[in-house]
Amino acid sequence: MNDPGDVPRQPRLTRAEAKARTREQLLDAATRVFARKGYAGASVEEIAESAGYSIGALYSNFASKEQLFLELMSARRERRVNEVASILHAGDPVDALVALLDRSAERDPDLVALRAEFWLYAVRNPEAMDALTAQLRRQVDALIGIISAATERWGTPPDVPAAEVATLVLAMFQGLVRQRRIDPDRVSGELFGQGVRWLFGGLRAASGQQASPGPE
């Protein structure tokens, strides 16, 4: 009726879809290059080439190197979560906690470097700090949920502020991840679990209650 000739009615990708796909590929490439070279050390040329495009394509999708970096750092946060519920149904809550954080660290080895890079960027460019604060709070909130569920099941009374415990657990984890890159032999894979167990043990003791020690 409305389209004579051999023009395909449904191209595989519309122009908008093609552009969105290019954007995604550029973001993926930028993730790798920024992680490997750092924000200042990375060049837009290497990012574009690594994605299989030209510099012009990059600038047609992002206003500047800085905006590409910022978009990347706020886009990536959406990628995980929601495996929390399933992991909690397992046995030892501490094991579940360890597994959760370990998984997020191992999923992409570059992610730790990228996080350090963004921390430095935000420290030096305070206008970007809000985004990082939001990410941290999201992480801590997720841990609060897990930890309060775990302590409830475990018998630790709820008079210990879960937010503080979550902050401590996250700090310990992040510190260990960085130390492991420096001295792998002295940071065993089980040390984090050990630390969490000790911390929770101290929690129960401080609460003046002798609950069941839980499985171990």
Next chain:
Amino acid sequence: MNDPGDVPRQPRLTRAEAKARTREQLLDAATRVFARKGYAGASVEEIAESAGYSIGALYSNFASKEQLFLELMSARRERRVNEVASILHAGDPVDALVALLDRSAERDPDLVALRAEFWLYAVRNPEAMDALTAQLRRQVDALIGIISAATERWGTPPDVPAAEVATLVLAMFQGLVRQRRIDPDRVSGELFGQGVRWLFGGLRAASGQQASPGPE
């Protein structure tokens, strides 16, 4: 006898001393600039100017920007330590521990950024990792001394490996320092002390021994 005329016998600074002084000033300036701009983002021009010298003076004292950075990172580690003994004579060992680490973090706000910068550099340039490993081990060893002294006095039996505890304490501290830059309101100054106390409490509980709970 050996020097006629008006040549000063003892110039305030010999040439070697003057050069050493210039080196020190350049290293100090480099510390500030690298911390503020990052390794890749810092320029040798800004470093030289910040020290009150020219680019030529910088290259007369250091072979390259990279060598300046590496020398800086291995030179700075010598600057503290040796206040450990005095601090241990105080009352609560945990308070002493907290004070020790807090002091090293507050002495120079730039130091935390510089550490992150060096961590990233070493991750990306493995030939520099050895220096970082040595620094970390030094830190952990110092903590082992303090912690074993504290636990002995406190009644925790020595069957818990002090190295693991020291690693955990340091990880928790470093994680909290970084989190505090992101969200100061949720990382109080006392949280680290609280965490250490909980951790030690769990240690005592895990040792199957009910020692005196210590002061608090």
Next chain:
DNA sequence: GTCTATACGGCGATAGAC
């Protein structure tokens, strides 16, 4: 020993062809 001047390359960003 330090400074000034400069060589040389690489970078971010833009313009115009297709």
Next chain:
DNA sequence: GTCTATCGCCGTATAGAC
């Protein structure tokens, strides 16, 4: 929408004057 070509700037590092 993407590519090629290029502009303009700033970077590291060097050479030679003083």
